[in-house]
Amino acid sequence: MPLPYYVSPEQMMKDKAEYARKGISRGRSLVTLEYGEGILLVAENPSTLLHKISEIYDRIAFAGVGKYNEFENLRIAGIRHADVKGYSYSRGDVTAKALANAYSQALGNIFTQDIKPFEVEVLVAEVADANGSRNEIYHILYDGTIEDERNYAAMGGQSDEIRRFLKDHYKEAMALDDALQLGVRALTVTQNKTLTERDLEVAVLDRTKARRKFRRIPLEALGQLLGATR
């Protein structure tokens, strides 16, 4: 009988991380920006039916990049978590922080225990109330690492370059069209092409809306918002 061969934990983690990173970097990127009236999410996504961005709860949105079936599972788990919590306590008790922690735990466990790690990064955003609290953006990596981002965040293939670009160009309290145009420019920073409304999936958490703040921006309105750049 052959002996089970030994792989050092360092090597195993390194291999897994490399595998996950490779999977993620093949996919297209996604950016999030805080703007004057809420939080904007922009993804490069030519499909109008398979969403990368979605509503979780009244003030909370979810975004995922990487392998679709994996982040779709996480998305549904998040909706379940939020709905059960909101039903048993109150709608105001559902927070992005608790949800981001749950994602972090789940991804961390999968990364250490399963043979194949998830090739995803997810983002949980919560728009602030009017009463002076601040927006929250959590970015969770394939191994469960969780980061609390401010003003902007980027995930996916070229996220480092995009983040650098946003660092230089981001301004606080932008109007929606300015924020959107900046987001789209950020997505193309590493590519030599222009993105039209047909290549994009865009949604906002709009503070001015009643109860459910999440709103997808339909193709037509998107074209108008992008109008000034073309």
Add this chain to the structure above:
Amino acid sequence: MDGERWRSLFSDYSNSSFIEVLRRESPHLVPGHETAPAAAPPEPIHGTTVLSVRYRDGVIMAGDRQATAGYQVASRRIEKIFKSDELSGIGIAGAAGPAMEMAKLFQTELEHYEKVEGENLSLEGKANRLSQMIRMNLPAAMQGLVVVPIFAGFDEKAGLGRLFKYDITGGRYEETNFDAQGSGSKDARDSLKKLWKRDLPRDEALHVSLEALIDAADEDVGTGGPDLVRGIFPSVKTITRSGFGDVAEEEVRRVCEAILTERARSGNGA
């Protein structure tokens, strides 16, 4: 290798149902989870009259604001018409506790489906789901905690307002023109029967609905009429192609006052 495992993914039809999630993860929160008590609590709080009327642009839902426990007024300002989603509403009558819980669960169920699936249930699908929820309540209903809502909404496919009534077994019956539910429902229906016409404009539909509620309050001890002293008026909602909307209290007050003034002047309805 393990073929059964992935095949079961296709036979899981309840994937987008909140109630099934609750059943799996927090069964103690599902209504009807505990076995019903041998007898109903002595005097559960009851909501009284709700009604729904179809008109030109969709449906109106209206309800009085009183809840009773036996012969006592339990609340004068209770809300009986709830938004279940952008295009539908639920009006509750019967035991107020279980009815409000059912309305809340129904709202969550519809929203959950919408978020998971990325699209809305059809109006037919919503009406069916509610019927299953009422059936879940049957053991409690047998002990006296009856919940019989009215469900109404705008059917986008058909392009018109539709309304459904239920019985305690979850039986679902579509009404074409109007319906009322609760202790004053018979009087409200009698009134609607004489006043309702096809393709009523919004203002007249509002008028007809309030006439019916005032008649119900007149004849039924449980139903509360417009309370001019405290400034409490029936709550009225409209559901049309453009969504679920409130009728402003100021407008309801004006119409109620006009009806009462007219009745005092002419002696009609006395």
